[in-house]
Amino acid sequence: MGSGSAIARKAAPVTDREETAIREGAWLEELCARNSGIWKNLRQCGGQKRAHLSERVTSVHADALQWMRDAPGSSVHAVVTDPPYGLIEYQEKNHSKLKAGKGGVWRLPPSWDGAKRQPLPRFTVLTGSDHNALAAFFGELAEETMRTLVPGGHVFIASNPLLSTVVFHVFQKAGFEKRGEVIRLVQTLRGGDRPKGSEHEFSGVTVMPRSGWEPWGVFRKRFTGTVAGNLRKWGTGGLRRVSENEPFRDVIMCSPTRGPERKIAPHPSLKPQRFMRQIVRAALPLGEGIVCDPFSGGASTLAAAESAGYMAIGTERDPDYFALGCAAFPGLSGL
Numbered sequence: 447m448g449s450g451s452a453i454a455r456k457a458a459p460v461t462d463r464e465e466t467a468i469r470e471g472a473w474l475e476e477l478c479a480r481n482s483g484i485w486k487n488l489r490q491c492g493g494q495k496r497a498h499l500s501e502r503v504t505s506v507h508a509d510a511l512q513w514m515r516d517a518p519g520s521s522v523h524a525v526v527t528d529p530p531y532g533l534i535e536y537q538e539k540n541h542s543k544l545k546a547g548k549g550g551v552w553r554l555p556p557s558w559d560g561a562k563r564q565p566l567p568r569f570t571v572l573t574g575s576d577h578n579a580l581a582a583f584f585g586e587l588a589e590e591t592m593r594t595l596v597p598g599g600h601v602f603i604a605s606n607p608l609l610s611t612v613v614f615h616v617f618q619k620a621g622f623e624k625r626g627e628v629i630r631l632v633q634t635l636r637g638g639d640r641p642k643g644s645e646h647e648f649s650g651v652t653v654m655p656r657s658g659w660e661p662w663g664v665f666r667k668r669f670t671g672t673v674a675g676n677l678r679k680w681g682t683g684g685l686r687r688v689s690e691n692e693p694f695r696d697v698i699m700c701s702p703t704r705g706p707e708r709k710i711a712p713h714p715s716l717k718p719q720r721f722m723r724q725i726v727r728a729a730l731p732l733g734e735g736i737v738c739d740p741f742s743g744g745a746s747t748l749a750a751a752e753s754a755g756y757m758a759i760g761t762e763r764d765p766d767y768f769a770l771g772c773a774a775f776p777g778l779s780g781l
């Protein structure tokens with residue numbers, strides 16, 4: 447389907463046949479049939495280049511917002527994404543410095559125990575106008591996400607303690623219900639430093655807290671009626687339990703991505719499978735539907751979806767990371 451096609455943008459309404467199937471209790475078969483129809487259309491939508499990584503997972507080389515504008519309305523059941531938190535770190539001028547090993551907005555942590563550490567973007571350098579640009583970008587993302595999601599669909603969006611208030615606020619402004627935050631407990635190298643250049647003089651001072659958590663905003667597209675009714679109609683509205691006896695919980699302890707995963711997918715912001723598999727699984731309450739990651743990077747969300755048996759589509763703008771994610775997908779999903 448070509449970019450900007452009117453057919454692609456058309457929302458898929460619930461048909462009379464589907465309404466009847468809901469009344470007669472055959473709603474699950476109908477839902478699955480409907481979703482496979484949507485999937486065939488969606489995986490051909492927008493972008494210059496795409497890779498069908500498996501029967502149920504596709505990666506598209508495209509700008510996220512552009513792809514979402516082309517995508518059909520009400521075609522995605524969950525968005526699970528780890529966007530460029532501060533926007534500027536993945537902008538060409540800053541990102542090319544990282545690729546050249548020069549730093550810039552990317553801080554290259556010192557190697558003090560022989561172990562090489564991952565570069566970290568410095569969000570304290572963001573100016574007032576960077577914050578405005580951030581709010582505008584995430585505002586547009588929230589609007590497109592609202593259009594693309596089916597009613598009751600959930601969004602899990604990663605952020606950072608310094609920026610999450612801006613990002614989460616614009617999602618609420620776009621009309622999403624905030625349903626909570628998932629806190630990933632993770633030891634980071636952010637903060638905790640003494641005043642630069644005066645470390646000895648102020649040896650008892652920490653400029654800002656050493657961060658030990660990562661917030662993921664959890665939002666839901668509003669719907670009318672009950673959760674049960676929405677589950678039958680769209681397969682969404684709630685979260686998948688961990689097991690019969692255990693609900694999905696909002697604090698997840700998970701150490702940084704290390705070793706083998708980084709070798710498979712050497713992306714500077716790679717999220718660990720152990721964590722991604724828990725949130726991606728939870729995002730589809732009936733285990734049925736399509737997950738979208740607009741900023742797919744090293745393909746950690748797509749790999750987690752594959753391992754859960756879900757359909758998933760991701761977009762990545764950077765050609766090198768698009769290729770990296772495609773190459774990493776079999777290794778990550780097979781872990």
Ligand SMILES: C[S@@+](CC[C@H](N)C(=O)[O-])C[C@H]1O[C@@H](n2cnc3c(N)ncnc32)[C@H](O)[C@@H]1O
Pocket residue numbers: 508509510511527528529530531536713715716717718740741742743744745746747761762763764767
């Ligand atoms: C934080 S990283 C995602 C990392 C990913 N979660 C993983 O585990 O590998 C954000 C990604 O979004 C990509 N990106 C930034 N702006 C984009 C845009 N407008 N459209 C699509 N991708 C974009 C960046 O190139 C980067 O790979």
